[in-house]
Amino acid sequence: MALVVQKYGGSSLATAEHIKNVAGRIGRTFDDGNQVVVVVSAMGDTTDDLIDLAESVADQPDQREMDVLLSTGELVSCTIMAMALRSLGYKAISLSGAQAGIETTTSYGQAQIAGMNPDRIMSELDADHIVIVAGFQGVTPDLNVTTLGRGGSDTTAVAVAAALRAARCEVYTDVEGIYTADPRRVPKAQKLEEIGFEEMLELASYGVKMNPRSIELGMVYDTPILVASSTDDGPGTLIHGETDMNRDVGEIRNRVGGIATDTNVAKITVRNVRDRPGIAANLFEPLADQGISVDVIVQNASVDGATDMTFTVKRTDLDRARHVVEEVSREFGGAEVITASDLAKLSIVGTGMLDATGYASKMFRTLADNEINIEMITTSEIRITCIVAEGQLDRAARALHSAFDLDGPESGATG
């Protein structure tokens, strides 16, 4: 008998019919002799509807209140799922984040899991219950409700799996697994059977819809994560610590694992900044205070004591970021602020790049051969990222997918 944690996303729970289907899948897992804990997101577009409601009474809804409001979406879906399971004859019980022992920091809207007390879940499992946990939410030491930010249900699921020492955490979603590239952009993208935590972390940060914090948790607690479709019985992709890529040094290791793409990118350039110590801190601290994360940063070499500073933010943060930057740049003596939002991030990712050379030059050569201009470049140990024009993204991604030998047969998958 294994202990399995399953997570179902909002699109898998959009209607009563979806919920009944998922209840059937959960029941079969239980019937196979497993102990089952299920983490659910809010049904369909519930979260967006609640945000709309809040914005209809307040221009800038209070974040503490917003968290309580949004947490109701998962309370609804977990109780409905428990009811559906009970009507199929299973003993099921729903638990809120607080009841499930999810303790978080007090950063409303983007709280982090600070601790996990699995006692209540354990006692419900001991009573032969299927336990349905409301994802995306937790509670502070002062018993205020928090949410974990978009994708937070993934984090709940992995945290629960880690705390329960579950055999694995199964994340069911509307795609069949992790691909070598986004199949909507690269028709020859192939589904991976497995992928390492580090590679997945880079992919998740750079386009794949999986909360990076959940991958980190899986890595730290060595909890394997299976990503698979909630509607078919395909094998999905296993994210885990020891992949074939690490074991089988040679042909497989020495390669790029996938191409990541992201269009939620905008660029801000501050021109003619006087180059003196503290400029970067003065610029980026107020952005951090507003919860705006800055990604790629390029500072040109100084000419005559003045420099240009360019950086990217999420496109959805651009308006707020520009507002902050313009205010700060006035203190720099009227430096000019230029923004652009028709950009995209394109990355090659792979642990194979860790100790090898030639990947960057091959990437740049491939893009040049395809007449794609690189606006900015940034790298990590297992990733090289270029900022390119959004209109050239698909062509660029396909070219790199071919160049790094990732192409499979043309796929009909649309993600």
Add this chain to the structure above:
Amino acid sequence: MALVVQKYGGSSLATAEHIKNVAGRIGRTFDDGNQVVVVVSAMGDTTDDLIDLAESVADQPDQREMDVLLSTGELVSCTIMAMALRSLGYKAISLSGAQAGIETTTSYGQAQIAGMNPDRIMSELDADHIVIVAGFQGVTPDLNVTTLGRGGSDTTAVAVAAALRAARCEVYTDVEGIYTADPRRVPKAQKLEEIGFEEMLELASYGVKMNPRSIELGMVYDTPILVASSTDDGPGTLIHGETDMNRDVGEIRNRVGGIATDTNVAKITVRNVRDRPGIAANLFEPLADQGISVDVIVQNASVDGATDMTFTVKRTDLDRARHVVEEVSREFGGAEVITASDLAKLSIVGTGMLDATGYASKMFRTLADNEINIEMITTSEIRITCIVAEGQLDRAARALHSAFDLDGPESGATG
């Protein structure tokens, strides 16, 4: 500076516009120098929508899960109200039933408030917050969420007011106060300026939309309750312990205070029951086990060792009640079960009846003069109730309203 508890019902919170209007009223109460605690119901038809959702996945939704599900309706409305107040510049904070310290029994769906720990509310008031409490819900000692049954937000409000020793509890609703009769049935019904707890208790049990448990709480803790309109500034009706009726013995005391009507009535007759000890218990215990409350009970004198037993239940409980009774009556040796649902309850209520005579005979005479047949009769110390045909209810209510000198000028009120 007074401490005021206000309660707003679902129809006063149906849309964002309603909520903004109510937020304005709450803000004005705070601006007048009061400490304000507000108890809210779920917005508009939220509760019915959630019940529909539950019934779309389960024929008989589990009651524990149902309570968590329904509790989300008030969580939504209390956070939205707090946001609306904050956007008007007030410091407001929402609290769930659990956070507000509402401790209940474990009777899911119809839990009773077992205790109230006002510490969190007090500390938020000390921090100059307007406190918005989710009505209708509480938490058991095991931290499971419960609901208090329909109208439970009234009970929350009075319990909070009692625990905080508030000056009074103001219940804002879609009617202007308590009337001598339902204005939709009796056009000459008059709004009462005040009414005693005992009278209100009888009216609330017999038709007026106010949770009887909330009146009991107000009576026990001597907390005055003002019922008034959420949309105009009319004076409403004050429900309290010492009314003019008690003080001014004589003309005023010696009268009926109001006419109560209720059409949620059905009748069950079990014929030819063998008359032996334990029959009534055998019949009514299984009904109580199912949470079906039995109201008027009449047992005919026994003829040849057999008797007829007739009683009323809520019309909405009739199907379930008939099922239980038919099962039990098979054990009585095939006693015949007959039901009827086209009935109504009609009551005269008044503390003036407590030590006086002639009210019952005047009621029966008035109904007889109007050719209205009485099917069953039951009385309490301050109430006389007749079961009549539903089709005759309005005519009967108007006749009694006139006969007991309650008529005012014809009103345009429609309730």
